[in-house]
Amino acid sequence: SxxxxxxPQALSIQEGENATxxxxxxxxxxxxxxxxxxxxxxxxxxxxxRSNEREKHSGRLRVTLDTSKKSSSLLITASRAADTASYFxxxxxxxxxYKLSFGAGTTVTVRA
Amino acid sequence: xxxxxxxxxxxxxxxxxxxxxxxxxxxGHTALYWYRQRLGQGxxxxxxxxxxxxxxxxxxxSDRFSAERTGESVxxxxxxxxxxxxxxxxxxxxSLAGRVEGWNTIYFGEGSWLTVV
Numbered sequence: 001s002x003x004x005x006x007x008p009q010a011l012s013i014q015e016g017e018n019a020t021x022x023x024x025x026x027x028x029x030x031x032x033x034x035x036x037x038x039x040x041x042x043x044x045x046x047x048x049x050r051s052n053e054r055e056k057h058s059g060r061l062r063v064t065l066d067t068s069k070k071s072s073s074l075l076i077t078a079s080r081a082a083d084t085a086s087y088f089x090x091x092x093x094x095x096x097x098y099k100l101s102f103g104a105g106t107t108v109t110v111r112a
Numbered sequence: 113x114x115x116x117x118x119x120x121x122x123x124x125x126x127x128x129x130x131x132x133x134x135x136x137x138x139x140g141h142t143a144l145y146w147y148r149q150r151l152g153q154g155x156x157x158x159x160x161x162x163x164x165x166x167x168x169x170x171x172x173x174s175d176r177f178s179a180e181r182t183g184e185s186v187x188x189x190x191x192x193x194x195x196x197x198x199x200x201x202x203x204x205x206x207s208l209a210g211r212v213e214g215w216n217t218i219y220f221g222e223g224s225w226l227t228v229v
């Protein structure tokens with residue numbers, strides 16, 4: 001079963017704007033990761049945040065994690081057309097940390 | 113190889129036929145995973161290999177699905193007597209070890225798109 005749920009399902013923004021998407025999950029986690037998928041094919045790992053971390057940055061990406069609310073957010077700043085993709089959050093559980101549970105994803109369209 | 117390689121890239125098969133999907137993980141990666149992604153949905157875990165053993169095959173949907181791994185390398189996912197509901201992208205991934213952690217990123221292949229008609 002899918003643990004994570006992303007919100008919104010779809011997002012359309014102008015190039016240069018920021019894109020924010022959220023992820024909620026249900027059970028205790030070891031870590032939470034965000035992935036990007038272009039054209040429905042392979043996933044690319046973007047960033048991992050551990051359960052004892054609250055915020056993490058990587059280039060134009062900023063991820064937050066609130067374990068009390070069981071939620072995370074991904075912010076993409078100064079978006080580019082190349083950021084058009086689907087973004088998924090995935091959680092690794094405490095007891096079976098080899099297994100990722102994915103949400104249904106947020107489809108982001110960046111208009112030039 | 114440089115990345116996780118999957119074949120075939122696309123497969124159209126008739127309902128009731130068997131299909132085999134192949135995954136070549138990154139060399140040296142002991143952990144290998146199969147996921148399934150239906151159109152517009154997230155990934156569903158199918159099976160996890162550590163070496164040639166599968167300690168967790170809990171995600172396989174039915175006994176029509178099986179997977180094996182040999183030589184701590186190539187893995188094959190077999191679907192017998194395919195049904196239309198099996199239509200999906202089947203993604204393989206590998207990592208150095210089984211634990212999903214910051215030092216141990218999972219690398220995904222491009223997937224095999226299966227269409228059952």
